[in-house]
Amino acid sequence: MPEAAINGLILDQIKATQMPKLVASDIATALKKRISSGEWVENGRIPPERDLASEFGVARNTMRRAVSFLEDDGTVVRHVGRGTFLTAANPASMAAVVGRMEGTSPADMMEIRQLLEPAAASFAATNASAMELNAVREAHRIASESQDMPTFEHWDAEFHHRIFACSRNEFLKEIHNLMRILRNQAPWFEMKKRSFSEERRSIYCEEHQAVLDALLRRDPESASQAMLAHLKTVQRNLLGR
Amino acid sequence: MPEAAINGLILDQIKATQMPKLVASDIATALKKRISSGEWVENGRIPPERDLASEFGVARNTMRRAVSFLEDDGTVVRHVGRGTFLTAANPASMAAVVGRMEGTSPADMMEIRQLLEPAAASFAATNASAMELNAVREAHRIASESQDMPTFEHWDAEFHHRIFACSRNEFLKEIHNLMRILRNQAPWFEMKKRSFSEERRSIYCEEHQAVLDALLRRDPESASQAMLAHLKTVQRNLLGR
DNA sequence: CCTCCCTGAACCAATATTGAGCCAATTCTT
DNA sequence: AAGAATTGGCTCAATATTGGTTCAGGGAGG
Numbered sequence: 001m002p003e004a005a006i007n008g009l010i011l012d013q014i015k016a017t018q019m020p021k022l023v024a025s026d027i028a029t030a031l032k033k034r035i036s037s038g039e040w041v042e043n044g045r046i047p048p049e050r051d052l053a054s055e056f057g058v059a060r061n062t063m064r065r066a067v068s069f070l071e072d073d074g075t076v077v078r079h080v081g082r083g084t085f086l087t088a089a090n091p092a093s094m095a096a097v098v099g100r101m102e103g104t105s106p107a108d109m110m111e112i113r114q115l116l117e118p119a120a121a122s123f124a125a126t127n128a129s130a131m132e133l134n135a136v137r138e139a140h141r142i143a144s145e146s147q148d149m150p151t152f153e154h155w156d157a158e159f160h161h162r163i164f165a166c167s168r169n170e171f172l173k174e175i176h177n178l179m180r181i182l183r184n185q186a187p188w189f190e191m192k193k194r195s196f197s198e199e200r201r202s203i204y205c206e207e208h209q210a211v212l213d214a215l216l217r218r219d220p221e222s223a224s225q226a227m228l229a230h231l232k233t234v235q236r237n238l239l240g241r
Numbered sequence: 242m243p244e245a246a247i248n249g250l251i252l253d254q255i256k257a258t259q260m261p262k263l264v265a266s267d268i269a270t271a272l273k274k275r276i277s278s279g280e281w282v283e284n285g286r287i288p289p290e291r292d293l294a295s296e297f298g299v300a301r302n303t304m305r306r307a308v309s310f311l312e313d314d315g316t317v318v319r320h321v322g323r324g325t326f327l328t329a330a331n332p333a334s335m336a337a338v339v340g341r342m343e344g345t346s347p348a349d350m351m352e353i354r355q356l357l358e359p360a361a362a363s364f365a366a367t368n369a370s371a372m373e374l375n376a377v378r379e380a381h382r383i384a385s386e387s388q389d390m391p392t393f394e395h396w397d398a399e400f401h402h403r404i405f406a407c408s409r410n411e412f413l414k415e416i417h418n419l420m421r422i423l424r425n426q427a428p429w430f431e432m433k434k435r436s437f438s439e440e441r442r443s444i445y446c447e448e449h450q451a452v453l454d455a456l457l458r459r460d461p462e463s464a465s466q467a468m469l470a471h472l473k474t475v476q477r478n479l480l481g482r
Numbered sequence: 483c484c485t486c487c488c489t490g491a492a493c494c495a496a497t498a499t500t501g502a503g504c505c506a507a508t509t510c511t512t
Numbered sequence: 513a514a515g516a517a518t519t520g521g522c523t524c525a526a527t528a529t530t531g532g533t534t535c536a537g538g539g540a541g542g
């Protein structure tokens with residue numbers, strides 16, 4: 001526990017004893033302060049009512065009413081036998097998010113790709129080092145020369161990945177990693193197999209070439225546009241619209 | 242109040258906060274910390290459950306549940322008779338992605354928010370039901386009327402969340418959930434605390450109002466623009482550029 | 483006197499932890 | 513190769529923790 005927090009507690013206590021009337025709503029705001037100072041973010045759980053009550057020097061009934069305010073706010077949820085939890089900040093919900101993501105539809109994801117990938121291409125055109133651009137070009141070359149679908153698939157994905165890699169935005173890179181993992185799962189695999197053809201492969205390669213050219217010219221605007229055009233083709237092929 | 246009594250209080254406080262209740266989820270986070278500090282990287286093996294249990298002073302059953310958390314999010318795999326092993330070697334696993342995301346900078350995230358949230362607002366203007374729009378308006382109203390910072394914080398976040406909720410894109414919604422969780426963690430707290438002021442709050446409210454108006458007019462283009470303007474304000478306040 | 487809020491206490495129901503034992507897969511020792 | 517030791521998987525009953533609820537009383541302010 002940080003020293004500042006302890007001091008805060010002490011101050012609260014002294015204030016509390018100087019001003020003997022501590023009512024539920026006051027306690028509720030004190031709790032909110034401690035929550036928004038990040039006090040209980042770790043594992044998102046706040047202490048049991050009985051502990052809080054004795055800590056604040058009030059009866060459990062009062063503390064219950066105080067916590068009820070937070071519950072009404074939606075700041076907190078309570079479970080009998082388990083405890084009281086912050087709604088926003090618990091790491092457990094991270095797993096839940098990822099779980100739900102696994103069920104999202106390819107259509108939804110393609111929509112978001114069309115937001116993120118052009119931006120990534122644009123960032124890359126501005127920020128990439130010569131070496132990184134070479135890596136992109138290399139991925140494109142291998143994909144173009146590949147003979148079978150799995151190899152093409154792999155280097156196609158790698159091409160996109162390497163563009164994200166030089167976007168200089170860690171968060172964007174990780175979102176793309178997420179998408180990449182999701183795309184390697186069941187519903188996508190069928191879809192990709194169905195939609196693959198030699199003709200489409202050569203179209204993809206041309207479009208990749210356009211993106212690569214724009215990157216090499218350091219032209220963010222046309223990189224973005226070329227990527228968007230490519231994704232629209234992919235979407236059409238994958239989802240048939 | 243006599244000084245001795247104050248000291249008593251202080252001691253009580255420290256005692257109370259130094260002795261946290263150890264439950265399975267707490268142990269899980271403690272384990273994660275030790276793992277990420279490189280404790281057991283050598284041959285990637287974690288001590289047997291029985292040892293860990295006695296080390297943490299809990300029953301083996303409890304330790305088993307704790308380790309199960311790690312197993313669930315893919316941090317670890319267990320083999321009967323052999324032991325429990327780290328899986329961290331695989332950078333493409335969901336768990337690894339999530340782990341790295343926790344370390345992304347607010348600046349990077351704000352950049353991505355400026356891509357996604359205007360789009361979400363635009364989708365929402367087109368797709369939202371009347372009831373959903375009412376929910377957005379309600380969040381805005383409560384935020385505007387809130388008296389203290391934590392309440393405002395909460396309903397501010399809720400406003401944004403409800404816009405995503407009516408974007409009709411599950412994947413987008415989940416990405417926003419991720420951002421929301423990350424924003425409730427350590428590095429953001431300082432920043433938010435530092436940047437808050439009554440004046441800024443009222444500016445945020447006005448900007449929210451502009452977004453809301455555009456949504457109610459079912460005008461995707463201006464919803465998107467209003468949201469972008471708002472995010473630029475937030476970014477300026479948060480990051481000082 | 484009345485109202486409102488807090489106190490203190492007891493009990494309930496849901497959930498978690500304990501402690502113990504046994505099984506099955508694996509590894510180590512003889 | 514056979515047996516002992518280690519290790520995760522599993523079950524069960526007893527106990528502890530925790531939020532939910534109710535009730536009788538006290539004290540401050542109208």
